[in-house]
Amino acid sequence: MTIRVLLVDDDALVRSGLRLMLGAAPDLAVVGEATDGREVPSLVAELAPDVVLMDIRMPGLDGLTATERLRQRADPPEVMMLTTFHADEHVLRALRAGAAGYVLKDTPPAEIVDAVRRVASGDPVLSGAVIQRLIAQVAGPGRRLRQARRRLEALPERERAVALLVGQGKSNAEIAAELYLSLPTVKTHVSRLLTKLDLNNRVQIALLVHDARLLER
Structure with a gap:
C-alpha cells in the first residue's frame, strides 16, 4: 500500500x-x-x-x-x-x-x-x-490534574489499566502480553478509550495519563 x-x-x-x-x-x-x-x-x-x-x-x-x-x-x-x-x-x-x-x-x-x-x-x-x-510540563498540580484523574477514574478497571500502559509507551502487543489479553481485545479497549475520552489518538491518551500523574504512584 x-x-x-x-x-x-x-x-x-x-x-x-x-x-x-x-x-x-x-x-x-x-x-x-x-x-x-x-x-x-x-x-x-x-x-x-x-x-x-x-x-x-x-x-x-x-x-x-x-x-x-x-x-x-x-x-x-x-x-x-x-x-x-x-x-x-x-x-x-x-x-x-x-x-x-x-x-x-x-x-x-x-x-x-x-x-x-x-x-x-x-x-x-x-x-x-x-x-x-x-x-515535566504536564505533570504539575492544578485543575488539569484533577480533571484528568476524574476522566480516568470513571473508566472500567480494565480500560484504565490499558490507558496506563499506553501512557508508558507500550505497544498493543506489549499490553496484550502484560494483561494476558488477546491483541484484538487490546485494540478494542484502545478504540473504546478514544471514544469515551473523546480523543484522537494514543498520544492524547498518554498525555491524559501524564496529566493525572498516575505513572508516579
Whole structure:
C-alpha cells in the first residue's frame, strides 16, 4: 500500500527537499503541497492524504491552528509536525490538537521517512528528549490534574489499566502480553478509550495519563 503524503510548508526549498526524500521511498508518494494552513482543508478533501507533514510557522494560518481544525473533521488524516521549533508550548499544543508526531527538520532523512510510515500506521512518533520535556510540563498540580484523574477514574478497571500502559509507551502487543489479553481485545479497549475520552489518538491518551500523574504512584 502506498502512503499518500501532503506537504505543508511555506519554504519552497524545504518542500522540494522533502519531495525528493519521500519520493525515493517505494511506499511513499507526495500527492500535493501547500504553503499556508488555509489551503489544507480543500487539499485534504481533494487529495485524501494519509499523512500531512505540517510546519508550524507559516503566513496566514499557522500549522498549529491548521492541525486543530483539521483533526476536528470526520475521518481526518494523521498529522506529523516537521519543524525547527522545539519549544514545550509548541509540542504540547500540537499533540493536544491531535498531531501523531513531532519531528525536527534536522532529523536524519531516513528517520523522517520511517516516522512518516509509523504515523501512517497509527504509531506516535516522539523523541526521548521531547517525551521527558512533556512529562515535566504536564505533570504539575492544578485543575488539569484533577480533571484528568476524574476522566480516568470513571473508566472500567480494565480500560484504565490499558490507558496506563499506553501512557508508558507500550505497544498493543506489549499490553496484550502484560494483561494476558488477546491483541484484538487490546485494540478494542484502545478504540473504546478514544471514544469515551473523546480523543484522537494514543498520544492524547498518554498525555491524559501524564496529566493525572498516575505513572508516579
